[in-house]
Amino acid sequence: MAVVDNGEVFGWGYNGNGQLGLGNNGNQLTPCQLIGLMGLCVQQIVCGYAHSLALTDEGFVYAWGANTYGQLGTGNKSNQLSPIEIMANKERSRIVEVAACHSTHTSAAKTQTGQVYMWGQCRGQSILVPHLTHFTCTDDVFACFATPSVMWRPLSMEYDDFLTVAQSLKKEFDNPETADLKFCVDGKYIYVHKAILKIRCEHFRSMFQSHWNEDAKEVIEVDQFSFPVYRSFLEFLYTDEVELPPEDAIGLLDLATSYCENRLKRLCQHVIKRGITVENAFTLLSAAVRYDAEDLEDFCFRFCVNHLTQVTQTASFWQIDGKLLKDFICRASRYGAFNN
Template sequence: TSGDTMETGSSDWAAAAIRRRPVEPLYKAFGCTRVIEVAACHSAHTSAAKTQSGHIYMWGQCRGQSVTIPHLTHFSCTDDVFACFATPAVSWRLLSVEPDDHLTVAQSLKKEFDNPETADLKFLVDGKYIYVHKVLLKIRCEHFRSVLNGNEDDIVEMDEFSYPVYRAFLEYLYTDSINLCPEDAIGLLDLATFYRDNRLKKLCQQTIKQGICEDNAIALLSAAVKYEAQDLEEFCFRFCINHLTVVTQTSGFAEMDHDLLKNFISKASRVGAFKN
């Protein structure tokens, strides 16, 4: 049986949550934690949520018990909540029962990333190796097309960026996606700006937006200004204005660059942030 799926940010799941349970306990349970996935099943009256840190919460009717406040579980995915605690056990997302061992081209490339058995080039970053394939790098990146053309070396040392950042960049060339925390995504944004990769730059901005909170908002705003990411800059600025009282009490605000602080106060005044 397939339940009803509802995504974070959707008014549908928010309305459903209001109908099922009071809003206040949900707010207190998650606090400032960002929820990236919410699922519910009407037939079982069970709900689950996954936070950005990977924690799984459940509430509703769970094995006949009424759980009114989201309860932290030991699960690693929301599917396990409905498999173990919903009555009857259900899946909230469609499942395929037909085995298919065939890998697409994209899946094959993703599988070969950082594989020392097939790689013909390795990057040495922070004392760690990242195994890649020259031909793929030249196909996927204009920078590598010029740098690696005629280069017979099989090891390239890289010290401009950290290991997590450069590994994420190379993996992006294989997968078209990135998987980084917001703080490391700032470094990747720097790299994307350096290599003039506008698509990677947009992906970095999306990741940073998803991880913004009161404590890091000023740091992210500063990074957006530094790397001329105007959309991200506006997003961070609006977040700071909407959480102005808390943001101005953080260490990031106290240590803000003088010119950035001056511009922030000026812009905040123009939008009426300091009006009584």
Template sequence: MEAESPVSHGVTGKVIHTTFLSALKMLDVGKWPIFALCSQEELKLIRQACVFGSAGNEVLYATENDEVFVLGTNCSGCLGTGDIQSTIEPQKLDTLCGKKIACLSYGSGPHVVITTAEGEVYTWGHNAYSQLGNGTTNHGLVPCQVSTNLINKKVIEVACGSHHSMVLTSDGEVYAWGYNNSGQVGSGSTANQPIPRRVTSCLQNKIAVNIACGQMCSMAVVENGEVYVWGYNGNGQLGLGSSGNQPTPCRIAALQGIRVQRVACGYAHTLVLTDEGQLYAWGANSYGQLGTGNKSNQSYPAPVTVDKDRVIEIAACHSVHTSAAKTQGGHVYMWGQCRGQSVILPHLTHFACTDDVFACFATPAVTWRLLSVEPDDHLTVAQSLKKEFDNPDTADLKFLVDGKYIHVHKVLLKIRCEHFRSVLNNNDDDVIEMSEFSYQVYRAFLEYLYTDNISLPPEDAIGLLDLATFYRENRLKKLCQQTIKQSICEENAIALLSAAVKYEAEDLEEFCFRFCINHLTVVTQTTGFAEMDHDLLKNFISKASRVGAFKN
């Protein structure tokens, strides 16, 4: 299932009917091994998920009811359960339940940073470098809100490096804190930053629209498409044409005239996507993660040819050396580290989303963003037809049955039913009166033509069986027989047997007969048996005798 962007900018009396997928899909998390610990019932409820940790052995997920659960090895208390005990059973995080997680990122410790739909920031986990932003270096065993300097700010995006954290506010400000040995918090020094501090310098009067972190570097895209970078640069991951660290934000001059929309950081390499769907990469390249066809590091932005089609999404994660991209045509490519191998040029995968690249090819198998289900308003052909049944706004024909109208479409009836093909061919009437069958039965028949399914209680399906026989609808006849079988009991067995004989439904007749023989004592004491047609009774007794029903 494709995830959405983490930025804020699922017997008798029973009616048998078509069941379509709801607008909210189930999240497909089966490609990440950690989810094998969850039951199928739990997996069906997941609407958001993030797999993280040094081995992909920690997971946080939210359900359709906005309840938040975690499980895994719990390194440095990164599960937020209040202790450092591992768990193979999902544990609920009461602090976050009902909060609606909008964006999530994680560090190498690991530590976790989230923002809620309300713009609040919560952190927990490893904190030796103050990456939780609470002013201490004590590990955070439970999620705690980060309020210093953010109390009146609405945070819309979060990003983590190995041991530093960064957030983007709704008014385009960037705040950073944590480990700063290479200038990755952008303060102009290399002293660790214990609480959130606004990143200024060249960003002072700029409105940022996107942020990302490599292991020890930071990036921001501003609204005019410029990219600003700071932090560690030993592999050229800042794209400045040098390998010197940068303690404050610096614009990438080589991208002059190019309008960047998004930036993504790997362990020590960087990808950007332009407004024209072009992709550029730079930085470390020992696994081919730049996609340039070699393994040489690159300190300037280099164009990457993915496809003739426009690129609409780029993906990288600071904990791996893998890159991915998706084109407008829906093709997903990957390059870089692939299960121990090096892929030096974009390679077309069989996946439908970039998230699956990291589940199946990256080491460790993590998620590069918060996986999230998005509403799917697209209707299949079958769903569209079902939706139009009995719709007076689009119908061009009405059946009048028992004083009630059923709205249908002539062309569909002619396509789906031989009877209507001949009846409606030279018929210009807008209303056709029907008296041979009841409203309930005829409506079920017409709905079947739109859905391929019966929407009728099993005990009322005998009338539909009569109609199916009359119209020579053999598939409908079989469906009716299956439905009637579901409703059989001692009281109605003879009535159903009589109907099966009347409508020449041989399979149903044999089924009902076997049921009567297996429950002979009770069936012969019912009203239906007492009122049984004489010829049918004679045939029943004769056949029952032949199968040994009356042996002592």
């Protein structure tokens, strides 16, 4: 199984129990998209001995494949050839992690509030629906209940006092004790190291030259971007990661486009895809058009068409300028959205 950046899922290989989720139990020689998950943005896929679990960006869990021990959590022991929803965030808090491993028929999930559920094979017994445990970590489910006792993912054995180069850089970001430069954005300071910025970004490499005024400054004021956006950009130079809500990621996408940071631009698109909802879909589509992000634009467009009724009832849909709205309606018509 594989998940691509836009949340689509593909499966291939042995499929005797329907563990590929393709609607049949025939083997698949080449990657094939799971129709049962189309329109959803999947964040995580895990595979057991003969079953699979998927977690969407909205905290819903889907399962398919073998179910002899209740490892799908559907309340019965019938195999499922296509993905079926088993856990949602309606009755309990949002699901943030699912777990399974090849050596056992056990499944587990963790909620945003730290509750851990398990189902499937449990010391020779079958748990047919997700059962709340006293654990705070999904690893403990497999260590205590699985037969044999296993871990479902690799664990790091590094010493606590050892930091890699990447970890050291991350630790020093926004550290006033070691910084030699600070940016002032919206009246707040961000502490950085000039050498790191020059190494990581062509924009700063050009800025910090002896004949430029910025090279002699200890404080540089920024007024083109908001504080969360600019801080996230500088943090990206230290960590190569982006952690922002999709609405702020739009501003960061603007910055990445302005500074010609193509990798950052791709990461922003990834964040936006993961965070798309009915309420913000058209706003994100508008941003993708504005910043020439073709792949993101296509993703947002297909999301809007797949959720057309709900999207057209949101405030963001009716606040978009007339040209974009007209273009969307024409394109959606060619897509077949109004055939019914």
